[in-house]
Amino acid sequence: MKKKPFVTLEQVKEMVKKYPTPFHIYDEKGIRENARRLKEAFSWNPGFHEYFAVKATPNPYLMKILKEEGIGADCSSYTELLLAEKVGLHGQNIMFSSNVTPAKDFELAAKLDAIINFDDITHIDFYEKIAPFKEVMCCRFNPGGKFQIHNTIMDSPQDAKYGMTRPQLTQAFLKLKEKGVKQIGIHSFLASNTVTNEYYPTLARLLFQVAAELQKETGVKIPFINLSGGVGVAYRPEQEPNDIFAIGEGVKKAYQEVLVPAGMGDVAIFTELGRFMLAPYGHLIAQAIHEKHTYKEYIGLDACAANLMRPAMYGAYHEITVLGKEEELCSQVYDITGGLCENNDKFAVDRKLPKIEIGDYICIHDTGAHGFSMGYNYNGKLRSAELLLCEDGSVKQIRRAETAEDYFATLDFDALEEK
Numbered sequence: 001m002k003k004k005p006f007v008t009l010e011q012v013k014e015m016v017k018k019y020p021t022p023f024h025i026y027d028e029k030g031i032r033e034n035a036r037r038l039k040e041a042f043s044w045n046p047g048f049h050e051y052f053a054v055k056a057t058p059n060p061y062l063m064k065i066l067k068e069e070g071i072g073a074d075c076s077s078y079t080e081l082l083l084a085e086k087v088g089l090h091g092q093n094i095m096f097s098s099n100v101t102p103a104k105d106f107e108l109a110a111k112l113d114a115i116i117n118f119d120d121i122t123h124i125d126f127y128e129k130i131a132p133f134k135e136v137m138c139c140r141f142n143p144g145g146k147f148q149i150h151n152t153i154m155d156s157p158q159d160a161k162y163g164m165t166r167p168q169l170t171q172a173f174l175k176l177k178e179k180g181v182k183q184i185g186i187h188s189f190l191a192s193n194t195v196t197n198e199y200y201p202t203l204a205r206l207l208f209q210v211a212a213e214l215q216k217e218t219g220v221k222i223p224f225i226n227l228s229g230g231v232g233v234a235y236r237p238e239q240e241p242n243d244i245f246a247i248g249e250g251v252k253k254a255y256q257e258v259l260v261p262a263g264m265g266d267v268a269i270f271t272e273l274g275r276f277m278l279a280p281y282g283h284l285i286a287q288a289i290h291e292k293h294t295y296k297e298y299i300g301l302d303a304c305a306a307n308l309m310r311p312a313m314y315g316a317y318h319e320i321t322v323l324g325k326e327e328e329l330c331s332q333v334y335d336i337t338g339g340l341c342e343n344n345d346k347f348a349v350d351r352k353l354p355k356i357e358i359g360d361y362i363c364i365h366d367t368g369a370h371g372f373s374m375g376y377n378y379n380g381k382l383r384s385a386e387l388l389l390c391e392d393g394s395v396k397q398i399r400r401a402e403t404a405e406d407y408f409a410t411l412d413f414d415a416l417e418e419k
Contacts, residue, residue: 002321002326003319007025009323021287024371024384024386025285026281026282026368028391031062034277038273040245042248047266047267049092051272053272055077056275059399062388072095073089074272074274075097076097090112092113095114096109097187106126110130115137116134120163124172137181141169141207145157162189173214173220177219182220185223188228195233201247201254205254211225222264223268228272229273231275235319236319237319281368282366285364287360288359301362303338303347304340306378307383308367312345323360323363334351336348372384372386377407382403384402385401
């Protein structure tokens with residue numbers, strides 16, 4: 001089944017009168033409805049809290065929408081912390097999970113009273129020179145080995161740079177306890193963009209067992225367990241999307257079977273979803289500006305990998321709709337490309353689509369997360385605008401497009417010449 005865009009050709013034609021392509025656009029209605037589904041799926045846990053992964057789409061307008069839905073921020077850098085502060089988030093509404101962390105990042109996280117998640121046991125001594133310890137802190141766990149569900153290997157934690165070993169986790173808890181920390185949460189991220197309802201329940205059961213052991217070993221109260229991200233989206237139309245209600249029920253079952261018997265039925269469940277929260281509610285809208293007929297058939301867009309890097313970087317699939325031709329037969333096979341001086345600057349390879357004419361508007365689906373945020377300026381390409389399709393049907397610019405002046409703003413070339 002084809003994916004249906006949340007904007008029509010007629011809407012886009014109106015938008016481009018004011019905002020030229022390419023641009024990313026986000027669907028406020030879809031974002032809010034999805035946030036409410038997530039919260040309902042975990043409503044069985046009174047302490048449940050979602051911390052939106054700011055890295056996925058670092059735009060304060062979108063963060064504000066999520067804040068209005070009761071969602072906090074998962075930050076991993078100084079500037080992401082600043083964004084969270086700007087939208088009025090502070091204290092336990094911010095989770096700071098970083099690695100190879102600069103001192104100034106820890107300093108700001110402490111100032112905002114964020115929950116600080118230590119990625120490595122050596123970070124504890126490093127942090128002590130920067131800021132006082134809080135009553136509630138967190139440690140990141142890496143179980144090593146292969147992470148698998150049934151007989152399917154999902155990822156290889158042993159190769160990941162994140163988190164502490166199991167013995168280090170015990171040492172970190174005891175070390176933090178000595179320094180006056182009263183409660184310590186556990187965090188772990190073991191796989192990315194999983195499209196299976198079993199990922200979170202399997203991860204949860206592992207973390208719940210570790211939590212029960214740790215609380216017994218160290219005597220430290222564990223107030224929350226953070227399942228981090230990893231719940232993905234169905235980028236391909238033939239994929240079955242994750243069912244967040246089935247996922248919530250699976251985590252509940254593990255909770256009741258492991259934590260409740262261990263006397264830990266008051267532990268809160270945290271999540272840090274980015275892709276799941278926003279990816280389906282973003283499109284990259286571009287225009288076909290060139291066609292080329294050589295050994296293959298090419299359609300060149302006014303967008304490029306600088307606007308959406310995932311296909312070039314990972315060979316990632318994104319569904320493409322030719323707006324206004326949704327019902328037409330996919331009779332042509334194209335490579336859909338951008339204009340970078342890199343052969344991997346392709347949004348699609350050998351993709352069956354309706355016949356595309358110069359001037360047609362193209363909708364690239366599922367760009368609401370890790371789309372704009374991964375943009376860059378190679379070849380002097382400028383980042384696009386970001387727009388919001390509001391619930392009332394109006395369109396608002398939430399980030400203007402970059403200009404050449406922005407590109408050169410960090411250079412002091414005239415001053416250099418004078419020397």
